[in-house]
Amino acid sequence: MKIKKKLIILISVLIAYGLLQGLIALGIVDNYFRRILVSIGINIIIALSLNLIVGITGQLSMGHAAFMSIGAYASAVSSVALHTPLVVSLLIGCIVSGIIAAIVGYPILRLKGGYFSMCTLGFGEIVKVAFQNIDSLGGARGYTGIPASVNLTFVFFSVVIVFLIVTNLVNSSFGRTLRSVKDNEIATEAMGNKAQNYKMLGFITGSIIVAFAGGLYAHYITYIEPAMFNYSKSTEFLTFIVLGGIGSNTGSIIGSTILTLIPEVLRNISSELNELRMFIYGVIIIIMMIFRPQGLLGTNELTIAGIKRFIIKVKSRFAGKNKIQKEV
């Protein structure tokens, strides 16, 4: 039964990929749209990694872009200077980011709530300024000449693998303890789990995954500069998961997809809307926070069983209404 489940996942992924390739072959997905799909993919990976830290472990990190930039720079340097193949470069980016996350996380994860957020915020700025002042990495001008080795196929399968890793991690004893740390740290410790270790696990895993996304980004855009990974980028990542629902992996996917699409859709509707697009983007988020502060999905996951239940519920409600009307 478990093998069957794995097979179903594999087949549905391949079908989705086939569909995507079909659309490209038919010319429905043009080059412009393909670029959007790649940035959606990268943003999904980022949202999943941030959700692991903020939504699952409950540590509000505000310097997530810093780890992305570390991954981007480390993998870019590896590709340019050492001529390593793409996968090796990405791995190097992940390792460097993981090590830095461990060094930074060890002291600051002992801090609670807002103090932790402030430290990550400061760390984000330090990393940005550091990259701006390292001349061998191009300084503020940025780092150029990165091979364009990432394509849509690579991003597609990366998203699938990252999603599987994150969901499998969350739905295990490790994930349970991460969620219990978010819920009640004192009780978690009283039940024999060292909260600090689990916070480290969530923080380092999240930083490794976002470094992977940074590497993908660098090898797709072929040019990176420190200002790309500033504070507003970290906040943008937070809006992805806030919109989708903090603590929900599928919510993160939906949130990042919607927020990546909105500016592009507005750009194409008319030229007047194009100028207003950041304004509309902001309004959408404000409306969202007023009417659904827990995000689109809340902490729930979008599952096939859940969709079935929802359909049955809607059906029974309609059936019930009809009945009442008939009786009247």
Add this chain to the structure above:
Amino acid sequence: MSLLEAKNITIRFGGLTAVSNFNLTIDDNELVGLIGPNGAGKTTIFNMLTGVYKPTEGAIFFDGNRVDGLPTYEINRRKMARTFQNIRLFGDMTVVENVLVSCNHATKYNLFDAILRTKKFYDEEALLREDAIKLLKIFGIDDKADTLAKNLPYGEQRKLEIVRALASKPKLLLLDEPAAGMNPNETADLALLIKKIREEFKIAILLIEHDMKLVMGICDRVAVVSFGKTLVIDKPEVVTQNPKVIEAYLGTENGGITREKKIRD
């Protein structure tokens, strides 16, 4: 050799001595009560035993090892589990997940088993869940295994706290006011439940409680503390006759001024 031995433990917060020279021994499968007026230091004693606070003086021995000053998770792993006075469940997790968090350090699969979903992962998860459900069944809340803990009624949340503590397979269970907020019927049920836990799991229990009827009815021995000092540790029938205990709870006969009032003035 007794299971738990607290020798002269004292804790000071700045100039305030919250608990002074507290002594207590608990034997295997013994049920000991800890009572005292509000602010007597009962929960502070609990927090010292479970590693939340480190005693300023004195030593705590558990199962032959010195445990004072160890972190809480380490003390739990040495088979001493507790519940909380103000319920501290994992509200956004299901009932069975709450129990599973407590069996966590006994989990035999590693991170890669979890990510790759190996056979070991599925087998181990199924086993853990089966154990957790079995435990919930003893307390009659197995039918609510998949509801969120925050949606349980109050009495069942208290029960779940006890189940969660028991899931870490303790030798000593510390219950911090389990009857708080319960009506007399629920309290009577709880007394039966505590007796049942003791017989079924063969563990020692230390019980903090305000409800005198509950404590006197089920405990082998009762320790009474007041203003951080131990008044008496003895059998329930002896304790109720002790003039110091009566004074602490009801005040002295001459003048009718309670000790608490004296301090306030």
